[in-house]
Amino acid sequence: MDKSFSDVKAVLFDFGGTLDADGLTWRQQFLPIYRRLGYKWSEKEFNPLFYHADDTLTERTLKTVSYDRTIRMQVALLLKKARQMTPQAVEAVARAYLKNSRAHLKRNKPLLQRLKKKYKLGIVSNFYGNLPEILKGEGYHPLFGAVADSARVGSIKPSPDIFFYVLNKLGVRPEESVFVGDSMKRDMRGAKGMGMRHIWVVGKNYRKDPPCCPGDKVIASVMELEKILL
Ligand SMILES: [Mg+2]
Numbered sequence: 018m019d020k021s022f023s024d025v026k027a028v029l030f031d032f033g034g035t036l037d038a039d040g041l042t043w044r045q046q047f048l049p050i051y052r053r054l055g056y057k058w059s060e061k062e063f064n065p066l067f068y069h070a071d072d073t074l075t076e077r078t079l080k081t082v083s084y085d086r087t088i089r090m091q092v093a094l095l096l097k098k099a100r101q102m103t104p105q106a107v108e109a110v111a112r113a114y115l116k117n118s119r120a121h122l123k124r125n126k127p128l129l130q131r132l133k134k135k136y137k138l139g140i141v142s143n144f145y146g147n148l149p150e151i152l153k154g155e156g157y158h159p160l161f162g163a164v165a166d167s168a169r170v171g172s173i174k175p176s177p178d179i180f181f182y183v184l185n186k187l188g189v190r191p192e193e194s195v196f197v198g199d200s201m202k203r204d205m206r207g208a209k210g211m212g213m214r215h216i217w218v219v220g221k222n223y224r225k226d227p228p229c230c231p232g233d234k235v236i237a238s239v240m241e242l243e244k245i246l247l
Pocket residue numbers: 031032033034035042198199200
């Protein structure tokens with residue numbers, strides 16, 4: 018346990034890139050999978066395809082769509098835009114993505130269960146409206162006292178409103194909380210703006226980037242919260 022966190026009552030998490038991966042956004046997780054399966058896109062070619070799919074899902078507001086279907090929709094939209102859509106291709110990419118994502122969710126779960134005994138836990142995520150449904154499907158729902166999905170709350174990080182939604186539900190003040198996330202702009206700056214402490218999840222390879230504030234904890238994965246918060 019790190020003494021500078023001894024007064025913390027609640028731990029708030031980002032979802033994508035934080036709980037389902039170690040500091041990699043969905044875009045950064047998808048690209049190597051496509052490449053492994055033989056797609057030769059450069060990052061410059063891939064990014065607009067990914068964002069097209071992401072924007073389309075955001076516009077649709079998914080509500081009760083499962084995790085499997087969400088990922089298949091994202092892949093199908095991307096491959097359709099690239100004029101390379103086949104059911105087999107969608108299946109191969111989605112399968113590889115979900116396998117990796119679920120391995121992380123499974124690995125992180127016992128730690129979250131231990132954290133839950135000591136802290137109130139919440140999620141603040143820019144998502145498609147179906148994050149509660151996905152958490153339920155992955156057995157994550159009982160871990161979190163409050164979940165804010167931007168498409169449901171009507172506010173997106175780094176806006177304070179979406180953070181306050183969760184803090185109010187948990188009955189804690191910003192200064193009694195710590196935010197754990199992978200995005201400098203949405204998570205770290207958002208939490209800083211609220212007066213919340215923040216821990217940056219950066220994966221194995223990005224430790225050289227300076228943190229949001231001097232002295233911030235920078236971790237490779239949420240597994241490192243064990244020694245910081247327990
Ligand atoms: Mg994220």
